[in-house]
Amino acid sequence: MFKILLIEDDATLFKEMKDRLIDWDYKVYGVENFQNVMESFARIQPDLVIIDIQLPKYDGFHWCRMVREHSNVPIVFLSSRDHPTDMVMSMNLGADDFIQKPFHFEVLIAKIQAILRRVYNYSTTTSDLKTWMGATIDLERNRVSNEKGMIDLTKNEIFILKLLVERKNKIVSREDLMNLLWDDQRFISDNTLTVNVNRLRKKLAEIGLGNGIETKVGQGYTAIEQVEK
Structure with a gap:
């Protein structure tokens, strides 16, 4: 309960x-x-x-x-x-x-x-740890860390990052993010998602990952990562 x-x-x-x-x-x-x-x-x-x-x-x-x-x-x-x-x-x-x-x-x-x-x-259906751009994403503790430091994220922020990283280098639409985060977009202001993503970017910038999430105007967001050749 x-x-x-x-x-x-x-x-x-x-x-x-x-x-x-x-x-x-x-x-x-x-x-x-x-x-x-x-x-x-x-x-x-x-x-x-x-x-x-x-x-x-x-x-x-x-x-x-x-x-x-x-x-x-x-x-x-x-x-x-x-x-x-x-x-x-x-x-x-x-x-x-x-x-x-x-x-x-x-x-x-x-x-x-x-x-x-x-x-x-x-978090019960996925691994508790993910890696992205040289950083470790700890889904259980809501933390991201790399050689530059460590940041704590809120539940919304860690979930947004998790979804984007799982589809890295691909566009995740705003509609998909809002549906997955809040289940029913009818009750959500579009600005709510924008604020959450901007806050996530600001925290990621503290450890040098501020440019890791790109906005695709009119489409959504992408977690970028260079593909090793």
């Missing part, structure tokens, strides 16, 4: 979401002290975190940063704000998805199921 930490200060919405998630056989926990959310996170060790942006004391962006300092657990943002920068900020901080309030509960469930299925099931 997956554990979900719901960081939401609206008591009515929290109860409604908790009851609905319990109906889907999830264990749902709340936060007792909004001044120190990490106490709850450390105690519960959730499999997924849902964070509202507007919270007492510190906003959801702050707590996302704090969680990412310690864990790559999947994070879903909730927000009643509709400014595009909120979604971009969320993804840049390492969130896996962003849902705007008000939302249909079926959409939330679909996103949660897709994320949990992707994060906790995909």
Whole structure:
């Protein structure tokens, strides 16, 4: 049974979401002290975190940063704000998805199921290690390393890289990536994929692999690697 930490200060919405998630056989926990959310996170060790942006004391962006300092657990943002920068900020901080309030509960469930299925099931069918451009991709630890250093990736980032590397030197369409990542494109903004890929590139640049992923305008992305002759 997956554990979900719901960081939401609206008591009515929290109860409604908790009851609905319990109906889907999830264990749902709340936060007792909004001044120190990490106490709850450390105690519960959730499999997924849902964070509202507007919270007492510190906003959801702050707590996302704090969680990412310690864990790559999947994070879903909730927000009643509709400014595009909120979604971009969320993804840049390492969130896996962003849902705007008000939302249909079926959409939330679909996103949660897709994320949990992707994060906790995909690595059981493939080798935990892959190599690309002289780097080792550790799918179990969400890390990429080479002689220049090591970077930690989020679940979305490692999965995007895995898909591209498995088809290296071939174009992977944006539609294929979104379908494989989130199962149903109808619930996904096209910008979400762009932000995730740009964030992945920025991290890869730290170890000299920033040019390893090429954008094929109007088509998708390619993980390049020179073929040995």
